[in-house]
Amino acid sequence: MAIEENLVDEPQAAQKLEREADAGFLWDFWYPAARSAEIRGRGLLKAMLLEVPLVLGRTDAGAAFAMRDSCPHRGIPLSYGRFDGKNLECSYHGWRFDGCSGQCVEIPSLTSQDKLKVERIFAGHYPCEEHDGYVWVYLTAAGRKAADSSPQSRLERRPDAPKLPTFSKQYKSTHLACDLPSHVDQGIIGLMDPAHGPFVHQSWFWRSKSSIHEKAKQFEPIPSGFRMGTHSPSTNSAPYQVLKKMTGAPVTTTIDFVLPNMRTEEIHSGKLWFSSLTTVTPVRRDLSRIDFLAAWNVPLPVTIFRAFAKTFLRQDQQTMIQQAEGLQHNPRLMLIDDADRPAKWYFALKANLIEARRTGAEMVHPMDGPVTLRWRS
Ligand code: FES
Ligand SMILES: [Fe+2]
Numbered sequence: 001m002a003i004e005e006n007l008v009d010e011p012q013a014a015q016k017l018e019r020e021a022d023a024g025f026l027w028d029f030w031y032p033a034a035r036s037a038e039i040r041g042r043g044l045l046k047a048m049l050l051e052v053p054l055v056l057g058r059t060d061a062g063a064a065f066a067m068r069d070s071c072p073h074r075g076i077p078l079s080y081g082r083f084d085g086k087n088l089e090c091s092y093h094g095w096r097f098d099g100c101s102g103q104c105v106e107i108p109s110l111t112s113q114d115k116l117k118v119e120r121i122f123a124g125h126y127p128c129e130e131h132d133g134y135v136w137v138y139l140t141a142a143g144r145k146a147a148d149s150s151p152q153s154r155l156e157r158r159p160d161a162p163k164l165p166t167f168s169k170q171y172k173s174t175h176l177a178c179d180l181p182s183h184v185d186q187g188i189i190g191l192m193d194p195a196h197g198p199f200v201h202q203s204w205f206w207r208s209k210s211s212i213h214e215k216a217k218q219f220e221p222i223p224s225g226f227r228m229g230t231h232s233p234s235t236n237s238a239p240y241q242v243l244k245k246m247t248g249a250p251v252t253t254t255i256d257f258v259l260p261n262m263r264t265e266e267i268h269s270g271k272l273w274f275s276s277l278t279t280v281t282p283v284r285r286d287l288s289r290i291d292f293l294a295a296w297n298v299p300l301p302v303t304i305f306r307a308f309a310k311t312f313l314r315q316d317q318q319t320m321i322q323q324a325e326g327l328q329h330n331p332r333l334m335l336i337d338d339a340d341r342p343a344k345w346y347f348a349l350k351a352n353l354i355e356a357r358r359t360g361a362e363m364v365h366p367m368d369g370p371v372t373l374r375w376r377s
Contacts, residue, residue, distance in 0.1 A: 068124025
């Protein structure tokens with residue numbers, strides 16, 4: 001058997017690229033694949049990102065790894081195999097792959113007569129990092145999977161995986177996650193949608209529908225995204241009023257959205273702060289997952305914060321489940337000014353990034369400069 005048989009042929013790879021482009025996923029970015037705690041000892045964990053089946057594990061030396069959950073020999077999921085703390089052995093013919101590089105280290109059926117260069121065979125393999133309690137995986141574009149572990153690609157510049165910002169040594173933190181039965185785009189525009197609050201998030205502790213009023217917020221372009229500039233948040237939200245009373249200092253918040261899927265929020269008041277990192281990750285084209293990470297030094301018990309955050313997330317999830325029901329029938333949709341302008345920017349950022357990658361030219365930002373958006377919420 002020749003090594004070449006391991007490689008995907010060109011037309012097939014092109015078709016695959018096209019299919020994957022159609023799914024509207026953004027490749028060459030970090031995505032959270034699983035919670036760190038889900039990988040126990042030498043156990044293997046199945047995950048899926050951007051319709052790519054993954055097997056995750058951690059070596060005895062403590063390095064998390066992510067391989068395509070498919071043996072390059074006959075495609076059986078590698079997650080059925082055995083992991084010895086360094087190498088993963090396929091359950092079918094016992095080929096062994098180094099967890100950290102995906103490189104094949106042994107093919108048991110070979111005899112001393114065989115010329116096959118075992119070390120030139122790679123299982124699909126993705127850069128992997130662990131922090132903030134998550135296993136982050138860098139999803140490289142289609143067709144480059146087998147080559148991804150080559151020394152050249154390791155030298156390729158890759159941004160660091162996203163991190164939750166923190167502002168003091170001591171702080172509390174928590175995380176929540178929930179599945180959305182929709183395409184990642186719907187999840188993301190839902191995440192940045194300023195007009196649904198009074199309707200979806202009506203709660204005694206937050207605000208009521210009757211508190212709806214006109215708002216004007218400053219937005220500015222930032223690399224691959226936009227920022228809702230530091231401002232004093234909604235004065236009709238009880239938690240902000242409490243915070244202001246506690247510190248006597250003004251409350252400011254900054255909310256950033258950055259491609260492919262990330263919303264970060266920072267709230268400061270005197271020495272007290274709260275930060276969060278929310279991502280919407282495509283699992284499949286019809287399934288996404290919201291991961292919400294928060295940290296704070298505000299005197300607020302984790303249990304109480306979680307109860308509030310869960311209520312919020314559940315309200316969003318419930319709405320998206322209902323929306324998915326409607327989207328099954330391919331309705332025509334609308335984006336209106338100014339309330340849906342962030343959604344328009346998201347689609348424009350995404351389109352411009354894809355175009356820039358296609359042409360090799362620098363990415364054009366859809367915003368010319370700072371702009372004030374007005375809406376009622
Ligand atoms: S299918 Fe994995 S070793 Fe043959
Ligand atoms: Fe919401």
